[in-house]
Amino acid sequence: MKRIELVENGLYLVFEISDSQDVSLLHFGATPLEESTIKDNQKSGFRPVEIQASGDDRLEYHGRTKKNTMPGVRMRYTQHQIIQNDKGTKLELVLFDEVTGLEATLNYQFYVGVAAVRAWTELVNKGAEQIGIEYVSSFALTGISKEGLQGRDRKMSLWMAHSSWQGEVQWRNYSLPELGLTHLNEFGSKRIAISNTGSWSSAEHIPMGILQNHETGTALYWQIENNGSWHYEIFEQIDQLALLISGPTEHDNHWWKSLRPGESFISVPVAAGAVVGGFDQSIEQLTRYRRQIRRPNADNQSLKIIFNDYMNCLWADPTTAKELPLIDAAAEVGCEYYCIDAGWYAAGFWWDNVGYWQPSLERFPEGIKYVLDYIRSKGMIPGLWLEIEVMGINSPKLAETTDDWFITRHGKKVKDRSRYHLDFRHPKVIEHADEVIDRLVQEYGVGYIKMDYNINAGIGTELNADSFGDGLLQHNRAYLAWLDRVFARYPELVIENCGSGGMRIDYAMLSRHSIQSTSDTVDYRNYAVIAASSPGALTPEQSAIWSYPLTQGDEEGVIFNMVNTMLLRIHQSGHLAQIEPHRRQLVKEALDVYKREIRAHIPQSYAFWPLSLPQRQSEWIAYGLRNAEKTFLAVWRMESHTDVISIPILHLQGRELNVRRIYPAQASENFEWNPNSGLLTVAMGKNYMARLFELC
Numbered sequence: 001m002k003r004i005e006l007v008e009n010g011l012y013l014v015f016e017i018s019d020s021q022d023v024s025l026l027h028f029g030a031t032p033l034e035e036s037t038i039k040d041n042q043k044s045g046f047r048p049v050e051i052q053a054s055g056d057d058r059l060e061y062h063g064r065t066k067k068n069t070m071p072g073v074r075m076r077y078t079q080h081q082i083i084q085n086d087k088g089t090k091l092e093l094v095l096f097d098e099v100t101g102l103e104a105t106l107n108y109q110f111y112v113g114v115a116a117v118r119a120w121t122e123l124v125n126k127g128a129e130q131i132g133i134e135y136v137s138s139f140a141l142t143g144i145s146k147e148g149l150q151g152r153d154r155k156m157s158l159w160m161a162h163s164s165w166q167g168e169v170q171w172r173n174y175s176l177p178e179l180g181l182t183h184l185n186e187f188g189s190k191r192i193a194i195s196n197t198g199s200w201s202s203a204e205h206i207p208m209g210i211l212q213n214h215e216t217g218t219a220l221y222w223q224i225e226n227n228g229s230w231h232y233e234i235f236e237q238i239d240q241l242a243l244l245i246s247g248p249t250e251h252d253n254h255w256w257k258s259l260r261p262g263e264s265f266i267s268v269p270v271a272a273g274a275v276v277g278g279f280d281q282s283i284e285q286l287t288r289y290r291r292q293i294r295r296p297n298a299d300n301q302s303l304k305i306i307f308n309d310y311m312n313c314l315w316a317d318p319t320t321a322k323e324l325p326l327i328d329a330a331a332e333v334g335c336e337y338y339c340i341d342a343g344w345y346a347a348g349f350w351w352d353n354v355g356y357w358q359p360s361l362e363r364f365p366e367g368i369k370y371v372l373d374y375i376r377s378k379g380m381i382p383g384l385w386l387e388i389e390v391m392g393i394n395s396p397k398l399a400e401t402t403d404d405w406f407i408t409r410h411g412k413k414v415k416d417r418s419r420y421h422l423d424f425r426h427p428k429v430i431e432h433a434d435e436v437i438d439r440l441v442q443e444y445g446v447g448y449i450k451m452d453y454n455i456n457a458g459i460g461t462e463l464n465a466d467s468f469g470d471g472l473l474q475h476n477r478a479y480l481a482w483l484d485r486v487f488a489r490y491p492e493l494v495i496e497n498c499g500s501g502g503m504r505i506d507y508a509m510l511s512r513h514s515i516q517s518t519s520d521t522v523d524y525r526n527y528a529v530i531a532a533s534s535p536g537a538l539t540p541e542q543s544a545i546w547s548y549p550l551t552q553g554d555e556e557g558v559i560f561n562m563v564n565t566m567l568l569r570i571h572q573s574g575h576l577a578q579i580e581p582h583r584r585q586l587v588k589e590a591l592d593v594y595k596r597e598i599r600a601h602i603p604q605s606y607a608f609w610p611l612s613l614p615q616r617q618s619e620w621i622a623y624g625l626r627n628a629e630k631t632f633l634a635v636w637r638m639e640s641h642t643d644v645i646s647i648p649i650l651h652l653q654g655r656e657l658n659v660r661r662i663y664p665a666q667a668s669e670n671f672e673w674n675p676n677s678g679l680l681t682v683a684m685g686k687n688y689m690a691r692l693f694e695l696c
Contacts, residue, residue, distance in 0.1 A: 004080060008089050008110040011117070011274060015093065016043065021076040023048055023095060028141050030115065030218050030274040037146035038240075045238035046142045047072060049095065049104055049121055054132030054256070056100075063189025064251060065235045066135050066244050071097035075104060087292070088112045101127020102259075104136075116221075116273030116289040119245075122266045125259040133257040134250040138267040139222065142242040144234075148215035152176060152241055153183050155215040158234070159279055160194065161206035161537055166521040168502035169206060169533040171613035173279075176234075176241075186239035193233040197253045199421075199457040199472065200503040201227050206537045207506050210282045211243070219275055221282040226268040227508040228457075228476040229253035229469060245270045248469045254459040255469025268473075271507075279613070283536050284606040290507060290539050291603075295487060299494050299514035300541045303569060303599040305334065305591055306496075306515075307380070308450065310341035311573040312522070312548035316350075318343050319363045323371050329576035331378035333588040334595065337448045337494070338375045339383030344368060352418035355391030355398070357436045372444050383448025383494075384440055388433050389479070390419040390455055397432075405429050407461040407475070409468060416455040423461060423471075424478040433482060441490055450517075453499040476508070483512045496544065502530075505537050515569055516542050524548065524561045525688055528636045529614045531564045532623035535607035540568050540625060548574040549587060556689050558583045559664050562590035563634050563690035566663065567602070567625050570594060586664060593663050597694070601627055610647050620645045631695040632662075637684040646679045652695060653678025663692040 004015040014027040024046035027033035038046070049072055052058075056070035075095035083090045088110040095104045105122040119139040125131050145152040153176060162170040176182070179192045194205050201207055207230050208223035222245055224230040229248035234241065247268025248255035257265055271289055275281045294300070307330035314322055318340050330338055343350055347362035359368035372382040391397055391406075393415060405428060406413040407421040414421055422429045440446040460472030487493070497504060497513035501520035510516055516538055519530045527546060534543040545565035549558040551574075558579075565571065570591065576584055605625035610633075614621040619640035624633040631652060635645070652675075659673045659680065669683045671693070682691065 004091070004093070006082070006089065006091060009113060010115045011110070013091070013108070015048065017077045023075065023077045023093070025141060027143070028272070028274065029147070029220070030276045031147065031216070034147060038143060042238040042240060045240060045242070047075075047140060048093065048106055049075065049140050050135065050137045050244055051075070051102070051104060051123070051133065052135040053100060053102070054134055060187060060237070063191070064193070065189065065191045065233060066137065066249070067235060067237045067242065069135060071100050071102055074099055078103070100129075100131055101125060102131055111289060111292045114273070114288045114292060115275050115285045116271050118269050118271050118293070120267050120269040122264060123259060124264045125261050128261055130261070131259045133259055133265065135246065136265070136267050137244045137246045138270045139245040139272050140243070141272070142237065143240045144211060144220055144243050145213060145241040147218065148213060150215045151183055155213055156241070157212050157214065158192065159210035159212070161208065161533075163202050163204055163206055163502065163505075165500055165503065166519060166526070168202070168505070168519045168530050169537050170529075170615070171533055171536060181234065181236070183236070185236070187237050188235070191233045191235040193231070193252070195229075195231040195252045197229045197248070197459055199228050199476065200499055201230065201506040201508075202499075203456070203503050208286075208537070210279055212278055217276060217278070219278055219282045220272070221274070221286060222270060222272040223286065223507055224268060224270050225507045225511065226476065227480065227504060227506055228472050229255065230268060245272065248473060250467070250469070253469050254467060255473065256467035257470050258466040279536070280608045287535070287539050287606055290510070293507065293511050294539075295512050295514075297514045298492065300539075301603055303541055303602060304336035304381075305570045305572060305594070306337040306339060306383070306448065306544070307335035307572045308339045308341055309573065311546050312550060313573050313575045314341070316342035320366060320371055324374065325577040326575070327371075327375055327378055327380070329584070330572070331380055333572075333576060333584065334591040335572055336380055337383055338380040339385065339448050339450050340371070341385045341450065342452070344384060352392040353394040353396070354387055354419070355395035357386065369444055372446065376445065381447035382445060383450060384444070384446050385450045385452060386436065386440075387452045387454060388436060389422050389424070389453055391422060393418050393420065401428070404463055407457045407471075408463050409458070409461065414458060414461070416458070419455050421455060421457045423463065423475050424482055425464065425474055430482060437486055437490075441493060447492070448494045448496070450496045450498055453504055480508060480512065487512060510538055510542055514542060515544050517544050517571070519546070524557070524564060525638070526616065527564050528560070528621055528638070528690070529616050529618070531568060532609070532614050532621050532634070532636070534568065535623070536613070540605065540607060541603045543568040544571040545569065546571045546573055547587075549579055549583060551575050551578050553583070555583060555586060556686075558586040560636070560688055560690040562587065562663065563636065563692050566590060566594050566598060566692055567623065567632055567634050589665065590663055597662060598632060601625065601630060601632070605632075608651070610649055622647050624649070626651060629696065633680065633693045633695065634690065635682050635693065636690045637687060639687050643685055644681060644683045646681045648678055649680055649695065650678050657695050660694045661691055662694045667691065
């Protein structure tokens with residue numbers, strides 16, 4: 001028997017290899033392994049990978065769980081190597097199944113200064129027969145609740161981020177019995193299964209989770225990095241709690257892959273880590289990790305302010321006459337990008353004829369370049385809206401296509417909301433997409449693209465694929481490869497990732513895009529909840545939050561809108577040319593404060609939630625950013641019967657501080673810092689008010 005033991009950045013990783021070459025992942029955590037937490041007869045259940053092949057057996061009663069797979073159970077140790085690369089330490093562990101000839105290489109990439117690994121599995125068919133793969137894990141860990149003396153029903157809880165259109169990133173914390181997983185036996189058929197099927201990767205859940213052990217004060221966290229289908233599940237085996245994380249599966253996502261002799265398959269990458277602490281500490285490590293895997297770009301350092309003419313403004317009905325006064329107003333308040341949203345390519349109803357992407361002369365009789373040049377003359381970078389992955393059922397571009405350009409099932413092009421979905425594996429689709437991007441950048445001078453995505457490819461495509469899900473995964477990866485080539489050609493181009501708002505928040509996309517639309521919610525009061533919750537799902541500097549002051553309203557409505565976005569990425573809208581000058585001045589004040597005092601700190605700061613994660617029912621919300629120099633805190637009063645809230649800022653407890661309300665400058669309500677208790681007490685005299693503070 002021998003062991004592979006790694007300690008990297010506060011992570012402890014322990015593999016055991018038996019005399020018969022069985023491999024067990026005994027431990028992955030933020031504290032050293034406690035040998036007494038694992039019984040010898042349990043070690044066979046601590047498999048580091050699960051792989052199910054078609055026609056192969058299963059062990060133990062399993063229900064729909066992915067445990068005890070074959071050839072997963074038969075995999076034996078072949079070799080391993082520990083490599084030092086430019087990211088950090090990497091472990092490659094090679095396993096082999098003699099029955100099928102299937103080889104699995106388990107990859108664990110550590111990153112310097114981050115308590116997380118990126119993990120994936122590479123399969124190679126070294127046998128003589130075709131192998132059908134129904135499931136392969138990217139990360140597998142048994143014993144996720146083994147530390148501590150209490151039962152898991154009592155000590156464990158799971159953070160999940162629910163999502164919905166206009167209701168994105170809704171964090172909730174559940175005990176395992178609340179999710180139906182009560183500890184009754186040493187194994188069972190029940191699982192906590194969170195899955196996404198289709199190309200809206202975050203339509204119902206953000207692809208991540210955090211499992212807390214409240215007895216030991218530790219947490220395990222993960223995210224799945226795929227812009228399509230994904231799956232994770234928690235279940236019981238050998239009287240231990242286990243976690244499996246993967247991309248798509250056959251039973252859950254219609255994915256099946258045929259591996260012929262000599263062929264290989266690489267699973268969806270996932271990140272996993274552990275920390276002493278809870279939600280805030282987990283998100284800090286994930287934020288560090290996300291910043292390391294992201295494409296280096298200037299946009300995430302400069303955080304320039306975007307004006308977009310859509311929300312509570314032109315509502316996708318642009319014309320030259322409407323744009324010019326808005327451009328003047330956006331420049332006056334200090335915006336740095338100006339993006340013309342949907343509708344610029346069609347005279348009237350445009351939804352079902354998109355895909356040609358030529359400017360409408362009816363809307364822009366002087367040509368759209370006249371308006372884009374006017375934007376640049378005002379000191380702003382011009383931008384346009386696109387939805388490059390779709391083609392409307394009445395698009396004139398359809399005449400130039402063939403059916404194999406599109407996602408297809410049962411011999412028919414898939415139709416969703418009067419659009420067809422392009423398949424980015426097709427060379428003509430790539431040619432079309434490249435022509436559009438090159439024209440916008442080279443001919444029109446566009447420096448910003450809002451890339452929207454308002455339909456869902458569903459379970460996938462049958463063309464040139466082993467299964468619907470296999471076709472979808474191939475398309476997903478082809479789209480990412482196309483994005484990589486676009487950014488290689490135009491490294492300064494900013495492309496916003498938008499999926500009907502936040503329906504595609506994942507780090508396959510966000511490792512490329514510098515900015516993410518978080519919601520299409522039209523109620524700024526609801527947006528406070530989404531804004532404050534969003535840094536759990538993505539880095540603060542990538543989280544674009546709409547601010548859209550109403551044409552009619554009071555000053556507090558403007559202030560609330562601006563506080564929503566000032567500790568994140570400002571996505572300004574609202575009809576600035578039509579709101580009263582004193583209310584427009586509040587917009588300018590906020591943007592000036594953001595530029596002068598806040599945005600330089602955001603890319604080096606970490607989020608915290610002193611009143612816990614907000615819900616729409618929360619009476620008060622508090623979200624902050626902290627770094628070595630300063631702490632910023634946004635405070636919202638929602639619907640509350642109390643005028644005063646005391647907010648614990650525990651990392652500053654015991655320190656005499658200078659506490660300033662930095663926005664708005666003119667306000668009369670009281671606030672007070674108590675260093676002994678670490679409480680900031682804030683008064684707000686009516687519902688739906690917001691204030692922004694600096695503590696240093």
